[in-house]
Amino acid sequence: MGDVIRFAPKSGLNVSQAAQRQGMDEAIFGKQTESADVPPTKVSFGPFCLLPTRLLLLEGDKVVPLGSRAMEILIALLERSGELVSKQDLMARVWPNLFVDPSNLTINMSALRRALRDGRDGRRFIVNIPGRGYRFVGSVDVSGDDN
Numbered sequence: 001m002g003d004v005i006r007f008a009p010k011s012g013l014n015v016s017q018a019a020q021r022q023g024m025d026e027a028i029f030g031k032q033t034e035s036a037d038v039p040p041t042k043v044s045f046g047p048f049c050l051l052p053t054r055l056l057l058l059e060g061d062k063v064v065p066l067g068s069r070a071m072e073i074l075i076a077l078l079e080r081s082g083e084l085v086s087k088q089d090l091m092a093r094v095w096p097n098l099f100v101d102p103s104n105l106t107i108n109m110s111a112l113r114r115a116l117r118d119g120r121d122g123r124r125f126i127v128n129i130p131g132r133g134y135r136f137v138g139s140v141d142v143s144g145d146d147n
Contacts, residue, residue, distance in 0.1 A: 041053060041142060041143070041144045042142070042143045042144045043078050043140060043141070043142050044140070044141045044142075044143070045078070045125065045136075045138040045139060045140050045141070046116075046123060046125065046138055046139075047059050047060065048064065048116065050074065050075070050078065052075050052078075055068070055071055057071065057074070057115070064115050064116075065115070066111070066112065066115050067108065067111060069094050069095075069104070069108045070108045070109075070111045070112040070115065072093060072094045073090060073093075073094055073105075073108055073109060073112055074112055076089070076090055076093045076094070077126060077134060077135075077136040078136055078140060080136070081136045081138075081140045082135065082136065082137070083135065084129055084132060084133050084134075084135050085133050085134055085135065085136075086132060086133040087102065087105060087132070087133045087134075088133075089133070090105055090133065090134070091105055094108070109126070109128075109134065112126070113125075113126060123138075124137060124138070125137065125138040126138075
């Protein structure tokens, strides 16, 4: 297995902030904007490519449908690839300032694993450390510019 490469969005990517930014860009520029000069950071693992600034997960050239909470879980795990991310940290990240039942984390983690086909055909991306949290164990490659 290769070296672990870490990435961290400059401002700590937040799904609601990203949606607000997109709405503001559309209001200001009249259309959705993309910077042709600066490609977004790409995080590749297995057959997947995550474009975190666009909240987009691709498998090859196909979009992988993933809810916003599952996407936020994936981003949090990839940011700390190879490290244990506690259930408490994930809950605070995905549902900030809200009290939600821990089963919400389990449900969204299941959706994420299903989308990644984790555990099938010899694929393993996410492992559960019972009672403690989760760890992203797949090989990760980060490319592009994170500006």
